[in-house]
Amino acid sequence: MTATAPMTGGGVKERHSAAPEVRERNRRRASRRNVGSALLFLSPWILGFLVFTAWPMIYSAYLSLTDYDVINDPNFVGFENYAQLAADPKVLLALGNTAFFTLVQVPLYIIVSLALALLLDRAGRASGFFRTVFFLPKMTPPVAVGVLFLLLFNGQNGLVNTVLGWFGIDGPAWTTDPAWVKPGLIFMSLWTVGSSVIILLAALRNVPETLYESAKLDGAGFWRTSFSITLPMISPALFFIIIVNTIAGLQTFDEAYTAFFGAGNTTYSNDAALFYVIYLFQQAFEFLNMGYASAMAWCLFLVIMIVTAIQLIVSRRFVYYEGDR
Amino acid sequence: MSVDVDLPVGGTAGPAPRRDAAVPAAAAATVPPTDAETLRGTGRRRRTRASRVFAWVALSLLGLVFVYPFVWLVSASFKPRTEVFDNRLIPQTFTLDNYVQVWQEAPLGLWLMNTVIVTVLAAVTVTLSSAMVAWGFSYFRFRGRGALFGLVLATMMLPGAVTMIPTFLIWNGLGQVGTLTPLWAGNLFGSAFYIFLLRQFFLGLPRDLFEAARIDGASQFGVFWRIALPLCRPALAVVLVFEVQAVWTDLMRALIYLRDSDTFTVPRGLKSLVDAFGFGGEWHWEIIITASVITTIPMIIVFFIAQRQIIDGVASSGLKG
Numbered sequence: 001m002t003a004t005a006p007m008t009g010g011g012v013k014e015r016h017s018a019a020p021e022v023r024e025r026n027r028r029r030a031s032r033r034n035v036g037s038a039l040l041f042l043s044p045w046i047l048g049f050l051v052f053t054a055w056p057m058i059y060s061a062y063l064s065l066t067d068y069d070v071i072n073d074p075n076f077v078g079f080e081n082y083a084q085l086a087a088d089p090k091v092l093l094a095l096g097n098t099a100f101f102t103l104v105q106v107p108l109y110i111i112v113s114l115a116l117a118l119l120l121d122r123a124g125r126a127s128g129f130f131r132t133v134f135f136l137p138k139m140t141p142p143v144a145v146g147v148l149f150l151l152l153f154n155g156q157n158g159l160v161n162t163v164l165g166w167f168g169i170d171g172p173a174w175t176t177d178p179a180w181v182k183p184g185l186i187f188m189s190l191w192t193v194g195s196s197v198i199i200l201l202a203a204l205r206n207v208p209e210t211l212y213e214s215a216k217l218d219g220a221g222f223w224r225t226s227f228s229i230t231l232p233m234i235s236p237a238l239f240f241i242i243i244v245n246t247i248a249g250l251q252t253f254d255e256a257y258t259a260f261f262g263a264g265n266t267t268y269s270n271d272a273a274l275f276y277v278i279y280l281f282q283q284a285f286e287f288l289n290m291g292y293a294s295a296m297a298w299c300l301f302l303v304i305m306i307v308t309a310i311q312l313i314v315s316r317r318f319v320y321y322e323g324d325r
Numbered sequence: 326m327s328v329d330v331d332l333p334v335g336g337t338a339g340p341a342p343r344r345d346a347a348v349p350a351a352a353a354a355t356v357p358p359t360d361a362e363t364l365r366g367t368g369r370r371r372r373t374r375a376s377r378v379f380a381w382v383a384l385s386l387l388g389l390v391f392v393y394p395f396v397w398l399v400s401a402s403f404k405p406r407t408e409v410f411d412n413r414l415i416p417q418t419f420t421l422d423n424y425v426q427v428w429q430e431a432p433l434g435l436w437l438m439n440t441v442i443v444t445v446l447a448a449v450t451v452t453l454s455s456a457m458v459a460w461g462f463s464y465f466r467f468r469g470r471g472a473l474f475g476l477v478l479a480t481m482m483l484p485g486a487v488t489m490i491p492t493f494l495i496w497n498g499l500g501q502v503g504t505l506t507p508l509w510a511g512n513l514f515g516s517a518f519y520i521f522l523l524r525q526f527f528l529g530l531p532r533d534l535f536e537a538a539r540i541d542g543a544s545q546f547g548v549f550w551r552i553a554l555p556l557c558r559p560a561l562a563v564v565l566v567f568e569v570q571a572v573w574t575d576l577m578r579a580l581i582y583l584r585d586s587d588t589f590t591v592p593r594g595l596k597s598l599v600d601a602f603g604f605g606g607e608w609h610w611e612i613i614i615t616a617s618v619i620t621t622i623p624m625i626i627v628f629f630i631a632q633r634q635i636i637d638g639v640a641s642s643g644l645k646g
Contacts, residue, residue, distance in 0.1 A: 034465050034466065034467060035465070035467045035468075037465060037545040038461050038464075038465035038467050038470075039461075040461075040545075041457050041458060041460055041461030041464075041465070041545075041549070042458055042461040042462070042473070044454040044457060044458055044513060044514045044515050045454075045458040045461075045477065045514060045515045045520065047514055048511070048513070048514020048515060049476070049480065049514070051495070051514075052488065052492060052495075052511055052514065053480055053483065053488060055491065056487070056488035056490075056491035056492050056495075057483070057487060057488060057491075059491040059494070060487055060488065060490055060491050063490060063491070070494070070497070116387065119380050119383055119384050119387075120380075120384070122376060122377060122379075122380040123377065123380045123381060123384055124377055124380075126381055126384070130384045130388055131636065132632060132636075133388040133391055133392055134387075134388070134391055135628075135635070135636065135639075136391065136392065136395070136625070136628065137391055137394070137395075139570060139621075139624040139625060139627070139628045140395075140574075140621050140624065141573065141574035141576075141591075141592050141595075141620050141621060141624065142574055142576060142592075143574070143576050143592040143595045143596055143599075143617075143620065144398075144595065144617040144620050144621050146599075147595070147599060147603075147613055147614070147617045148394050148398065148617070150599075150603065151397075151398075151401075151410075151610065151614065152394060152397070154410065156410075157410040157411075157412070158410070159393075159397060159412050162412050191391065191394065194639075195639045198636055198639045198640050199639060199640060199642065201640070202640035202641070247484075251484055251485070251486070253576075253577060254576045254577070257576070257580075258576070258595075258596055258599060259599075262596060262599070262600045263597075263600045277486060280486055281577070281580070284489070284490055284493075285493075285580070285581055290490050290494075293490060294490055296486075297484070297486040297487045297489070297490070298487065300484055300486055300487075301483070301484055301486075301487050304482075304484055305482075308482070
């Protein structure tokens with residue numbers, strides 16, 4: 001697809017039978033006009049990229065090397081922010097909380113959505129209805145999910161502990177006991193698995209029937225079929241969900257911030273729910289340490305890139321792309 | 326950015342429109358089993374009666390778990406303060422006081438109006454601008470197109486936190502902090518995920534159609550506006566609905582840019598109620614509950630109106646990922 005490719009590249013039919021050199025010249029002229037029109041169509045994105053991505057990236061990298069509080073001019077301090085960051089106990093706390101949340105939440109999320117998708121795949125005609133039911137929570141605004149967490153997981157009279165009580169389990173104080181805050185938030189987050197369920201269900205439905213038929217003829221049982229056909233065939237979708245949810249988990253903010261941070265919340269410790277992006281947000285917009293927050297943002301970016309790269313490398317061994325792509 | 330749609334990563338899908346893949350799933354769910362289906366498609370799913378009954382029972386129980394929080398919330402919003410946590414399905418004392426009180430405690434009408442304004446502007450602008458850019462990437466051929474499109478995809482990997490502060494400084498410099506503008510105006514420039522989605526769709530349309538229109542004298546913009554855009558209505562609907570949801574539920578941007586309670590969007594307003602009446606506040610959970618119901622209901626309505634677009638859109642976003 002170079003500049004000299006025919007404009008009508010899709011349908012290779014040639015309409016004119018002019019001499020090759022004339023055709024070549026026309027093509028070039030057409031493609032130059034082409035570039036102009038193309039640029040017009042692309043201009044919103046190009047402008048947006050320059051103003052809202054490229055410049056912010058450069059400026060944020062610069063800010064990360066300064067002290068900046070919005071009111072006074074940035075004051076260049078070299079790598080001091082990064083040094084400070086490495087020694088900040090709250091950064092370490094936030095990193096630990098975020099790592100715990102992501103490491104526990106993502107596998108649980110995958111298991112729950114896979115289980116639901118497999119059940120839906122078996123439900124025949126009822127699957128359309130249940131698909132709707134499981135997706136519905138995904139439409140709930142995260143603020144409301146945060147509120148629901150506080151209500152349902154309330155230690156004394158929340159619904160969760162009431163139900164646990166029926167089974168003789170004395171539920172913990174999910175919203176106040178530091179040891180149980182993160183597990184509680186993780187359980188709450190499983191409520192919104194809807195979109196992953198739908199992606200996996202679509203992948204399951206896309207597995208060619210013939211594979212199962214030949215496996216059956218070869219006498220393969222349930223487990224063999226699951227591990228040799230189903231799992232490899234849906235592995236691209238699984239991998240996609242793992243990557244997307246890991247990235248989202250590392251940036252978790254809305255629900256925990258709603259439930260534990262913000263104005264007036266000074267009466268009790270919320271260290272257990274201090275996730276990395278929450279601390280970053282506080283530094284930037286509550287303490288106005290814009291330089292420090294920028295340094296934090298770049299470290300987050302680095303972490304996300306490393307984690308994603310590792311997942312990509314690992315996936316080469318486990319993800320099967322049909323058609324050997 | 327709190328756009329919580331699922332982004333396809335490293336997508337290299339071919340020109341086939343992605344929605345196609347989701348269609349068999351929808352069909353299998355609604356069409357009764359026939360001989361043809363027994364042969365292919367749903368044949369594997371036509372299992373023993375016992376296995377299907379098991380699936381139904383399990384799904385019903387789990388479905389109850391998924392729906393009950395909504396039911397609990399709505400039910401609690403009709404209970405007086407002292408009974409909010411009684412966990413009864415049907416309120417013992419039914420009251421509308423909470424709804425009246427929420428309306429008095431907070432400028433809820435204003436919040437709803439602000440959110441509607443932002444949501445409509447954001448969704449319409451992002452749909453049109455993304456479609457324009459997607460068209461630029463799918464119809465025209467020029468040197469460096471692949472690299473430029475790669476750049477579009479690469480921007481999806483960038484965490485919002487990196488650009489958040491300079492973007493705030495831009496809006497601050499323009500004197501727009503405290504107004505609704507920063508919540509939607511960025512959408513004038515398109516969004517990478519939607520550009521990707523719409524480009525896939527455009528690539529699936531027959532090119533001859535557009536060439537014919539050009540020969541008949543349509544302008545470049547005319548081809549896009551009058552032919553390509555109407556053809557891609559289903560994909561535009563998906564983008565529109567995704568963005569409506571993303572903007573309606575957006576908390577972080579509202580936290581950054583909105584200062585005065587009169588300019589709040591609904592999520593930001595709900596958060597301010599949590600601060601005032603929840604933990605560390607006055608412990609009026611019934612007000613928070615009622616406001617949560619009011620915040621959530623529009624999304625439930627959107628879902629029931631655009632269910633097919635949403636589910637097909639989500640399903641196709643992960644295929645061939």
